[in-house]
Amino acid sequence: MSTIVESPPPQFIKNIEWDMMDKSKFFPLSMLSSFTVRCALYPLSLIKTRLQIQKHNVVYTGMFDAYGKILRYEGFSGLYKGFWVSSVQIVSGVFYISTYEGVRHILAQRNVDSKVRALVAGGIASMVGQTIIVPFDVLSQHLMMMGIDGKGDKPSLNLLGIRDTGQGKFKITLELIRQIFKIDGFGGFYRGYVASLAAYVPNSALWWAFYHLYQDELYAILPVWVSHLLIQSIAGTLGGFTTTIITNPNITCVGITSPNPKHSRHLGWFHHDNNH
Template sequence: METMEVQEIRVIELNMMDKRKYFPLTLLSGFTIRGLLYPFSVIRTRLQIQKGNTIYKGTFDAFVKITRFEGFTGLYRGFWVSTLHMAPSFAYITTYEHVRHYMIENTTWTGSKIRSLTAGGVASIVGQTLSVPVDIVSQHMMLLGQRVGSPPVRVERKIESLQRLHIPEEVRKKRFGAVVAVVKEIYKLDGLLGFYKGYFVSLAVFAPNSALWWFFYDSYSGILAGIAPDWIPRLALQLFAAPCSGITSALITNPIDVLRARIQVERTTVKETSQLLWQEERYRILIKGLSARLVQSVTFSFFIMLGYESIKRWSLLDEYKASVRW
């Protein structure tokens, strides 16, 4: 008697998983990865805000100087504020999965890459609407240098030049006092709208970046699956495709990301910031902070998909387990 060959499922959809496992594990994975990679966010933000190379010459130089003059905790300035991103992150992944599922059930767009592109863009709009205020507060926290020992005066002045809010030294040393002070300063300067400074620029960065990331991830995964031998685990191919997708999307959207960071921290308009960046950087805007962003994007893409794809497999309903290859 012939056995029927089981058709392999390459993309695990929402309806194939036990949601009681999937969503809690996704939140736990996101928190862990955010903690591991947060220092790259601090370094990237400082590289983007500085003028030219006045303080840091690159990613490694920034790492050395921050740990030397501010201690290892300097790499985690504003981390606890950034953990509020867990709510937007949950909304993001929930929206992504539901939009993909909706498109399968209610549209004729059967291509997985188109579903990924659309769902990634929509999910980013939802996520950014919730996360922009957190971004603004955490970015100001990242720029609050805290002295360890007695750094040279010139170094101290350069670090302070990054700061756009006046927060007294004694307040910075308090874990939550600095957060409260930053929130009060932003509200005093710009009111509630200050927490949404650069919102549309953020959408212009993250919506295309998210859409492109998922599009290229699906594309690279499909290409690799088509040419790789069967003995190579499917997860290994996906973990190679994820960093490639991160590099591609980061290269395309980096200039807009620099513009976004400047607008949110310096509280200027798009036109003013664009003119200032052009005067200061010229074509270097294409690569400003790019090394830190690439490192962060590659590492984040690898680990987030390691968690994401593994969790999807662990959450599979019994009826689909035989159709999914690890």
């Protein structure tokens, strides 16, 4: 009489490790995914930056007011000012994830707890990423501010007073680079670098740590039939929400610090003409 031996249930992979990935597919798909998300969220990032930089609501009274004025004075393309310069940052994602996974792999060999690995690796990866990103972020934020021309009742956030009408994007960007270098030198492209590290290194470290924390807790309390992808999506969302609450004041400081040149008071800093 034959005996039926039940095979153990298949093991699911909770965390995808570096050596499990096909790098030839991962990096291109990761960059494509990042570009797609950036396309969708960039208008919100632009509006958030303008709201953070302005003083005492002199230009916009809120998100919807900003959205309406940008469309009215600048058109739909105004929501994407500085987008292509900002998109160069996608390349930094390759260095970010490579650093993150590399550090996690090293710590895993030393049997460090997964949440601690995520915390440390996320912080170091962000430090590498910010070193690449900050110069492009400075340029992008200046371009975000250049939208409204300041004529009549149209307020202006053009910090460097660069004419952005009748010129191509490339020429405007070159003029912006020249003005920043003229005013602040090479250090002008890293204005706010320390503040960026202070904001985004903890942001990255905390997000990865909270992601693993929430993921473990959700696996423990939810039924086994719940989709693993759903659990990971919820964990990522909760991790992002928690991290944003903790780090948003620091990120606001970054927005204020980065685009502010030494002589901004002479160059149209939040100039607002009301010639009714």
